Amino acid sequence: MAATAAGARRKPIYKQLYVQVLVAIVLGFLLGWLAPEIAESPWIKALGDGFIKLIKMVIAPIIFCTVTSGISHIDSARKVGRVGVKALVYFELVSTLALLIGLGMGNLVQPGVGFNGSADAGAVADYAARAEHQTTVEFFLHIIPDSVVGAFADGDILQVLLFSILFGFSLMVLGERGHTVRALIDDVGHAFFGVIAVVMKAAPVGAFGAMAYTIGRYGPEAIGNLAGLIATFYATAALFIVLVLGLIAWAAGFRIWQLIAYMRDELLIVLGTSSSESALPQLMEKLERLGCSKSVVGLVVPTGYSFNLDGTNIYLTLATLFIAQALGVQLSLYEQLAIIGVAMLTSKGASGVTGAGFVTLAATLAVVRPELVPGMAIVLGIDKFMSECRALTNIIGNAVATIVVSAWEGELDRDALRAGLTRRVDPSDVETAVTTG
Known part of the structure; x- marks a missing residue:
């Protein structure tokens, strides 16, 4: 009832978070374009970096509280395993x-053919150094933290997720004896979401700083230098969202465009910060x-950010x-198929932090064709x-996955889904959700 009442008292447009973020992005672009010397200053960059750090400081405890609470309230451990396998x-x-789809579009459009590319190996040395290839065994061992405190201090999502699952199972086994701890974790979780509600008020400032610094640093002409690759990538991502995610959403009983409209605040924040x-x-x-x-949200969303x-x-x-x-290198069909196999491993654990995709690209190239690694300098600027x-495609994909798995489990409230997607409630009123949740 409270959420419905909030929807009836629709916020004025200037108080809508997505409007504020959109205006901030435009202003940031103009500052970076017209006054790049100001936009490149450390203080402007700090606005975007600071906002992302404010969000990241509570991600680990929120995942812990959400996952632990979700599992501890489940009566059967079998259900947790079932949800995890389905996800x-x-x-x-x-x-x-x-x-x-990415491989197909790359072969069809061939955006790199005719490009006079010269690579500077020094420009990508930092990324290549960070992209040391992990074997499958090393990847799984890395999921186990050296210490619980270290997992939270480093903000490693997979490590925090593992400990949260184990802790949730322990509370499940305790039954009534764990009631006090479960109630405490629920209350702490609500408190952290309250922190997020406060931090989100700074989203326009963070988006302004991130966009201004990006345009000031690289200049608007950087977009035009390699416009073919950028256009191909954006078109491919749009095709994936419309066709693949759209068909999945349709099969699950909702429309992808309604979900995107429902998530507009989050999508604009991601657009401004480049971090899902x-x-x-x-x-x-x-x-x-x-x-x-x-329980499904607590398991699927954090796992989806790595998988x-x-x-x-x-x-x-x-x-x-x-x-x-x-670079004029011909990749055989076998090598192109190898890209898929290698990318399935190297992409795991690459969270939505800015630049993670570029580091993952270095790891993929180092395995498939090491001589291509210096060529990363061609795409470094864009x-x-x-x-x-x-980041936008990642977050939309994880939202669709969560709804689909909830539907598979028979734990999707269709009335709430229709009310949210048809905007009979105000999806931007996070404060109401925190205080009434």
Whole structure:
């Protein structure tokens, strides 16, 4: 009732978060274009970096509270395993489709053919150094933290997720004896979402700083230098969202455009910050309000941020083909298929932090064709403009995945879903959700 009443008292347009963020993005672009010397200052850059750090400081505890609470309130451990298996199967199938679509568009459009590319190995030395290839065994061992405190201090989502699952199972086994701890974790979780509600008021400032610095640093002409690759990537991501995610949404009983409209605040924040992590806590809250069960949201969303990166997967195959074409390197069918296999591993654990996709690209190239790694310098200057599309596609893909898995589990409130997507409630009123949740 409270949410419905909030929807009836619609906020004035100037108080809508998405309007404020959109205006901030435009102002940031203008500042970067007209006064780049000001836009490149450390203080302007600090506005965007500071906002992302404010969000990241509460991601680990929010994931812990949400996942632990969701599992501890489940009566059967079998259900947790069932939800996890369904989510992972969904992630792998959709991720494979994203990789195939990126590979297909790269071969069809061939944006790198005829490009007079010269690579500067020094420009990508930092990324290549950070992209040391992890074996499958090392990847799984990395999921286990050296200490619980270290997992939270480093903000490693997979490590925090593992501990949260184990802690949730322990509370489930305790039964009534764990009631006090469960209630405490629920209350702490609501408090952290309250922190997010406060931090989100600074979203326009963060978006302004991030956009101003990006345009001031690289200049608007950087977009035009490699417009073909950027246009191909954005078109491929749009095609994936409309066709693949659109068909999945239709099969699950909702429309992808309505979900995108429902998530407009989060999408504009991601657009301004180039990080899907900046909207993770708010996304989890709004998916619960959309009718997804708390346990499914707590398991699927954090896992999806490491295992369901559709935008990153499209970028990996498309950028690899572009670099090979620009450098005149012919990739055989076997090597192109190898890209898919390698990218399925290297993309895991690449969260929505700005630049993670570029680091993952270095890891992929180092495995498939090491001589292509210096070619990353060709796309280094425009990677910032592509990271926004990666993050947007990733967050939309994870939202669809959560709704689909909730529907598979029979834990999707269809009435709440229709009310949210048809805007009979105000999806931007996070404060109401925090105080009434």
